[in-house]
Structures are given as C-alpha cells and as structure tokens.
Amino acid sequence: MSISEHKRGFFAEEGRGGKRPLLTVSELSAYYGELRALFDVEFQVMPGEVLAIIGANGAGKSTLLKSMVGMMNRGKTAHTTGSIDMRGRRLDQLTTEKIVDAGVTMVPEGRRLFPRLTVEENLLTGAYLPRCREASEDKLVEMLDMFPRFAERRTQIVSQMSGGEQQMVAVARALMSDPQVVLFDELSLGLAPAIVDDIYEKVQQINQAGVTCIVIEQDMKRALRVSNHVLVMLEGAIVLEGDPKDLNEDQVSSAYFGSEIGRASA
Amino acid sequence: MTAEAFNEELYWSVIDILNGLLTGTIIGGYYAMISIGLAMTFGVMRLVNLAHGDFIIVGAYLAVVLLNFLPISPFFTLTIVIPIMFCLGYVLQRVLLNHVSVQAMERKGLSANYGLMAPILVTFGLGIFISHVLLGIFESDARQLKNSLAFSAIRLSEDLNISLLRFIFFGLGIVILILLHLYLTRTHAGRAIRAASDDAEVSPLMGINTAHVYGLALGISMAIAGAAGVMIGMIRTFQPFDGPQFLLIAFGTVIIGGLGSIVGSLVGGILLGITQVLAGTYFGPSAQLVGGYMLILFVLAFKPQGLFSK
Numbered sequence A: 001m002s003i004s005e006h007k008r009g010f011f012a013e014e015g016r017g018g019k020r021p022l023l024t025v026s027e028l029s030a031y032y033g034e035l036r037a038l039f040d041v042e043f044q045v046m047p048g049e050v051l052a053i054i055g056a057n058g059a060g061k062s063t064l065l066k067s068m069v070g071m072m073n074r075g076k077t078a079h080t081t082g083s084i085d086m087r088g089r090r091l092d093q094l095t096t097e098k099i100v101d102a103g104v105t106m107v108p109e110g111r112r113l114f115p116r117l118t119v120e121e122n123l124l125t126g127a128y129l130p131r132c133r134e135a136s137e138d139k140l141v142e143m144l145d146m147f148p149r150f151a152e153r154r155t156q157i158v159s160q161m162s163g164g165e166q167q168m169v170a171v172a173r174a175l176m177s178d179p180q181v182v183l184f185d186e187l188s189l190g191l192a193p194a195i196v197d198d199i200y201e202k203v204q205q206i207n208q209a210g211v212t213c214i215v216i217e218q219d220m221k222r223a224l225r226v227s228n229h230v231l232v233m234l235e236g237a238i239v240l241e242g243d244p245k246d247l248n249e250d251q252v253s254s255a256y257f258g259s260e261i262g263r264a265s266a
Numbered sequence B: 001m002t003a004e005a006f007n008e009e010l011y012w013s014v015i016d017i018l019n020g021l022l023t024g025t026i027i028g029g030y031y032a033m034i035s036i037g038l039a040m041t042f043g044v045m046r047l048v049n050l051a052h053g054d055f056i057i058v059g060a061y062l063a064v065v066l067l068n069f070l071p072i073s074p075f076f077t078l079t080i081v082i083p084i085m086f087c088l089g090y091v092l093q094r095v096l097l098n099h100v101s102v103q104a105m106e107r108k109g110l111s112a113n114y115g116l117m118a119p120i121l122v123t124f125g126l127g128i129f130i131s132h133v134l135l136g137i138f139e140s141d142a143r144q145l146k147n148s149l150a151f152s153a154i155r156l157s158e159d160l161n162i163s164l165l166r167f168i169f170f171g172l173g174i175v176i177l178i179l180l181h182l183y184l185t186r187t188h189a190g191r192a193i194r195a196a197s198d199d200a201e202v203s204p205l206m207g208i209n210t211a212h213v214y215g216l217a218l219g220i221s222m223a224i225a226g227a228a229g230v231m232i233g234m235i236r237t238f239q240p241f242d243g244p245q246f247l248l249i250a251f252g253t254v255i256i257g258g259l260g261s262i263v264g265s266l267v268g269g270i271l272l273g274i275t276q277v278l279a280g281t282y283f284g285p286s287a288q289l290v291g292g293y294m295l296i297l298f299v300l301a302f303k304p305q306g307l308f309s310k
Helices: A003-010 A061-068 A096-102 A119-126 A136-146 A148-153 A163-175 A193-208 A220-226 A249-257 A259-265 B003-045 B052-069 B074-095 B102-107 B112-138 B164-186 B188-198 B210-235 B240-257 B262-283 B287-302
Strands: A023-032 A035-045 A050-055 A078-086 A104-107 A181-184 A212-216 A229-234 A237-242 B153-157 B160-163
Touching: A023 A061, A035 A061, A035 A078, A035 A237, A050 A061, A050 A193, A050 A220, A050 A249, A061 A078, A061 A104, A061 A212, A096 A104, A104 A163, A119 A136, A119 A163, A119 B188, A136 A148, A136 A163, A148 A163, A163 A181, A163 A193, A193 A212, A193 A220, A220 A249, A229 A249, A237 A249, B003 B052, B003 B160, B003 B164, B003 B188, B003 B210, B003 B240, B003 B262, B052 B074, B052 B112, B052 B210, B052 B240, B074 B210, B102 B112, B112 B240, B153 B164, B160 B164, B164 B188, B164 B210, B164 B262, B188 B210, B240 B262, B240 B287, B262 B287
Parallel strands: A050 A212, A050 A229, A104 A181, A181 A212
Antiparallel strands: A023 A035, A023 A078, A229 A237, B153 B160
C-alpha cells in the first residue's frame, strides 16, 4: 500500500453513505508466530450500523475481531501489522484494556464468563473501568431490566446456567462498560434457534440504542437479515463486501466457499 | 474400678478432647493466616510461591526493626508491617514475577510449561536469597517479639485454659479473613482479582490490567503473611531459616481445605490444628507432626481437590 492510500483511509471524512467512519481498518495482517492468518484486511465501520462478517471456518473472522481488541498482541506468539483507527486514535497500538476504555469491546466466542462469579458479579466486573464504576449500580439495574430473566438469578453462579442464559450474561457484561462498538464472536454457537432469535433481538435493541455492532455469524441468511453491511472472508482476506440488499445469495455463497466450489454448487 | 475412679477417668478424657478441640481450633486460625496468601497466589496466578514461608519471617523481622526504633507494643507494628509487606509484594510481582509468568513466556514464544516452572524456581531462589539476607543482617540468634501477654491464659475451668495471645490472634485472623472476603466480593478491585483468576485471557476485555491485579494479589498475600509473621514472633522464637516450616504448614492447610476458598483455609487450618493437638495428646509429642501429615495424606488420597474446593 502506498502512503497516500493509507492516509486516505486514515483521514477519510467520508466513508460509505457519506458518513464519517467510526473505525477504519487499513492493511491489517495478523500472525500466529510465523503463520499468517490475515492478509491486508481493509474495511470501514460506520457509526450505528450492524456489520456482519461471514466466512467458513478458518477464514480469519475470529482473528480479525481479536485483532481489533488487541488480543492478538502477544509478542512472539501472535502479533498484527497495519492500523485500526478510531476517529484519529490508533487502537492497534493500545492494550486490550485501553481499547475497551476507548469504547470498543467484544463478547468472546464461547461466552467466556467468569464461572465462579455470580451473575451480578460477572456484570459488575464488566464495569471495572474507573469511568464506569460510579454508574455501575445504575447500569446493573438497566441490564436487569433489559434481561428480566436475570433479576431473580442475580446471585446464582453462572456455571449453573444454561448456554443461552450464559450468552445473555456475556452480552450484558460487555454492555456494562458503556461501549460505542461491540464485537460479537459467534453469538449463536451451540445454541437452539429459538434462543438465537432472542439474542439477536437483543442485538437489534442494543443497536437501536446507538451502539455499533459487528457480528460474526455462521448462519448466512441470518447474517444478511440482521446487518446493514456484510463482509465475506475467505482464507484471511475480505473477498466480498456490500449492502445485504444489493447482494444475492449466490454471490455470497460463491465468495463464502471460494469461487470454484461456489459456482459448482450454484 | 470404683465409680469414683471411673468418673475421674471420664472427666480427664473429656478434658483432653475439649483441650484438643479448643487449642486445635485456636491454632487453626493462625494456620489459616499462614496459608491464605499461598492459596491466593496459586488461585489467582497459578503461582506456587516457595518463598511464602520466608515472607512470613520477613514480617517478623520487620517488627524487630520497628521495635528497635519505636517504643510501641508489638501489636501496633502490624499497622506498619502490613502496608510495607503489601508494597513489597506489589513491586515484587510487577518487576520480577510478571516477567516469568505463563503470559510472559507466551510473549517470548515459549511453551506455557516454562511459565509454570519458572516462577517456582524463581520463588525457590528468592526464598534462599531472603533467608541469607536476613542471616546477614540479623545473624542466626533466635529472636522473639517481647510482649506482656506471652504467658497469660484464659481460664475456662480449673483444668482447661487457652493462651490469651493465641486467642487474640485467632480473633485477629478471623477479622482479617472476613476483611479479605469482603474485599474480594464487594470491591471492583477484588472482583477483578477473582475474574483474572477465573479467566486471565478474557479479563482485559473488562478493562482489567492483569499485571496490576496480579500485583495486588501478591501484595495482599504478603501483607497477610507479614501479619502472620508478627503473630508468630510474639508466640515463639524465630530465626532466618525458619521459613520452610511455615511453608509446609501452609501447604498442608491448603491441601486439606482446598484452593481458592477462604473458608477452606480456615477449616483446613482448624482440622490440621485439632489433629495435631489430639495426636500429641494421645500418642505423645512426637506424634503431633505425624498426625498432621497423616491427615494431609488421607485428604490427598480420597479428596485430592481439598475438602472445600468448588
């Protein structure tokens, strides 16, 4: 990439739809040791949108989200190159806790709740940042309103809850830090379809409250339905991107599987 | 046997058992103090801190130094020893142990096994270093923190009494354990320590700086170890190389009670204390330690995760 190209992304006033992007990812590559997992990924995230990332297993979706919250900065074990810019602030140079403080957080794959803490403690841990502490009790009440199922279970140890309930706790915990952007990694993994519907309803609700959402979703149809913008990844790169209304399913599945197989199946 | 002789015998066996239970419980409170720091650093950082016993002795010697300058009761040295030990622990974790942790080894591209082994070796070396520094400064004379209560006892009946000092320490130990429990469950920092202990990889997503949280954990561990050291120094004499015997008690208590549970440490300590005292009463003083180790082996054989681990 030339410097001028880089700067265009960096200082872009206008992105998709004439709006100023909230996040600009430029030339992002990620490595596990010597193994390269992302190849010069570039995209923009507009404020208030739901961005869906789809792709087969191993396409680099999770690695991309991890890179965006600094979880790939692990010395010789894993690292990234390129830039992730949030309105002039370089997130790629921050540690995970600073990125969360800047307003970007993630609901990790497999929920990853703190198993020996209660529901309430898991949520309050989400408000650990000094800027969140004062309002943490109010925020807790807000979350119990939004997820009424927790209200009577707030003192329960989370490892005793069902998968769907745990996923809800994980979503609520992420919201406790009052984020501008939430990355959802494989929200529906291992959950019954009815529960997944519930969870996506919450995602819509969160998005309507002004939070920008980025979701990784295995179910292609669902991804196209819930999002304003779709990225299709294949082998560590973005191979197709666009408004779900403008993309037809054949286009997406051929990108998803790589063109040859996609054409064959289509 | 006459009825009178039988009654006499019954009386003494009841006294023996009561004495064993009481003294064992009292000792258990102080065993809990000795071990809670070890349980905490293992629970939070998977750190097997072989210098833990030496930290306890450092606490006792800090009190010796303070008493040289300040004409105060050894009890009040706690107010200075505890914060000093906390700071030492925090700094030690951040400048030394965080650099040999599992995460640090991972950053260097090494296997996690190095991260499990390196801190054990580092704390082993640290323990040897500390005891030799203490030897250099204080020489090998046995010391004691002199106090007016050393020989006082609470008389419960003609034949049943407990050491006042040990009783005070039992109470103080309970207070410290309750404070620790409240800290870990009611404060943001305390919850962060428990969160990092459950899942260190994800806790940064909560805004938690694990390096700082680990510093707090070792700080608290050393603060309590220091408090235990002052108590030990008031009850008995100590020397620079006494650390390992307290490390053994701590390991025993933690094995019995289970890791990562404050109640477990207390009950583990009490069970160990009672077993030791009763073994000593019925089988002679030499059976005290054997009795304790038998209990540890028994727990390891039948409930290796400890009686109270979740």
